[in-house]
Amino acid sequence: MTAASSKTSRIPALDFTKGALVLIMVLYHWLNYFYGPTDNRYLRFLTPSFIFITGFLISNIYLSKYGISDPQLPKRLIQRGLKIFGIFVLLNVARILLVRENLQSEVSPVHSSIRALFDVYILGSGVGGGQAKAVAFFILIPISYLLMLSAVLLVASKFYRYTFHLVCLLFLFCIVVLYFAELQSPNLELVTIGLLGVVTGFLPIEKVNAFVRHPYILAFAYLLYLGAITLWDVVYPLQIVGVYLSLMIIYLLGQKNGEAGKTRAVIILLGKYSLFGYITQIAILQFLRTGLRPIGSEVAVLGLSFVLAFALTVLSVKIVNRARAESTAVDKLYKAVFA
Numbered sequence: 397m398t399a400a401s402s403k404t405s406r407i408p409a410l411d412f413t414k415g416a417l418v419l420i421m422v423l424y425h426w427l428n429y430f431y432g433p434t435d436n437r438y439l440r441f442l443t444p445s446f447i448f449i450t451g452f453l454i455s456n457i458y459l460s461k462y463g464i465s466d467p468q469l470p471k472r473l474i475q476r477g478l479k480i481f482g483i484f485v486l487l488n489v490a491r492i493l494l495v496r497e498n499l500q501s502e503v504s505p506v507h508s509s510i511r512a513l514f515d516v517y518i519l520g521s522g523v524g525g526g527q528a529k530a531v532a533f534f535i536l537i538p539i540s541y542l543l544m545l546s547a548v549l550l551v552a553s554k555f556y557r558y559t560f561h562l563v564c565l566l567f568l569f570c571i572v573v574l575y576f577a578e579l580q581s582p583n584l585e586l587v588t589i590g591l592l593g594v595v596t597g598f599l600p601i602e603k604v605n606a607f608v609r610h611p612y613i614l615a616f617a618y619l620l621y622l623g624a625i626t627l628w629d630v631v632y633p634l635q636i637v638g639v640y641l642s643l644m645i646i647y648l649l650g651q652k653n654g655e656a657g658k659t660r661a662v663i664i665l666l667g668k669y670s671l672f673g674y675i676t677q678i679a680i681l682q683f684l685r686t687g688l689r690p691i692g693s694e695v696a697v698l699g700l701s702f703v704l705a706f707a708l709t710v711l712s713v714k715i716v717n718r719a720r721a722e723s724t725a726v727d728k729l730y731k732a733v734f735a
């Protein structure tokens with residue numbers, strides 16, 4: 397079992413897709429931080445989309461680079477999964493220490509019992525974006541779980557080529573069982589979407605490109621999806637549909653031949669630093685919420701925070717990209733943390 401594409405170079409359309417997700421995530425978090433509670437069901441595809449792409453890259457990119465029999469790939473996935481989980485823990489500790497006065501009422505109950513820790517780190521309950529949530533950077537938990545699980549499944553795939561498919565079906569079955577038992581595990585649901593990304597990534601990239609080049613069909617399907625979530629909210633099956641449709645549309649927009657324009661080039665750059673960009677934009681919004689508080693005008697706060705959130709996120713990525721190019725030490729430090 398190997399990925400069909402033998403190319404190990406970056407795919408600009410994939411980087412564009414990841415970069416666009418980072419920008420939409422800035423909008424999503426800005427709404428939560430500054431606009432207040434909103435019906436954001438139409439942005440509910442964001443978190444699972446990041447995890448889906450992680451899974452897609454495992455099978456479509458990493459496997460083409462390492463091969464199924466290379467023991468370095470499982471080792472790399474485990475190391476990266478542990479690293480991302482460690483980043484999550486350290487970032488939340490720093491968040492609690494730096495903005496304790498703003499988060500004391502939110503964080504203390506969550507971290508006060510073993511049951512609460514189980515809810516956050518195992519089930520995924522009580523985590524999410526915005527200012528009313530118990531932890532930040534929550535997407536890193538299921539991503540780290542997916543990477544480590546995939547490392548184990550890659551070893552098993554040497555003996556049974558459809559291991560990922562089988563485990564994905566098993567997880568979907570478990571989600572159905574939990575639903576009828578009136579239970580839910582957000583982490584299980586997100587990891588399952590990540591496994592769907594792995595399964596999809598076994599398709600050759602040429603077939604993926606050919607499949608998304610039907611804009612009218614995608615547009616019609618997306619309109620049906622919007623109507624469905626308007627009527628029934630974002631139930632899990634519709635969430636999966638939303639992930640596929642949203643990513644295909646964004647990926648289609650990223651498939652542009654020729655030299656990239658300035659805007660597209662910036663989005664692609666964000667995609668190359670998607671993990672860093674995701675972390676940075678949350679930190680930026682945290683500080684903007686505190687720093688702009690003395691301004692009396694609500695309209696001014698909304699306008700300034702909106703512009704600065706996007707501008708500072710892009711600027712931080714550009715600074716890191718340039719620093720890596722000019723300093724070997726910075727490049728090594730970046731790779732040690734994020735690569």
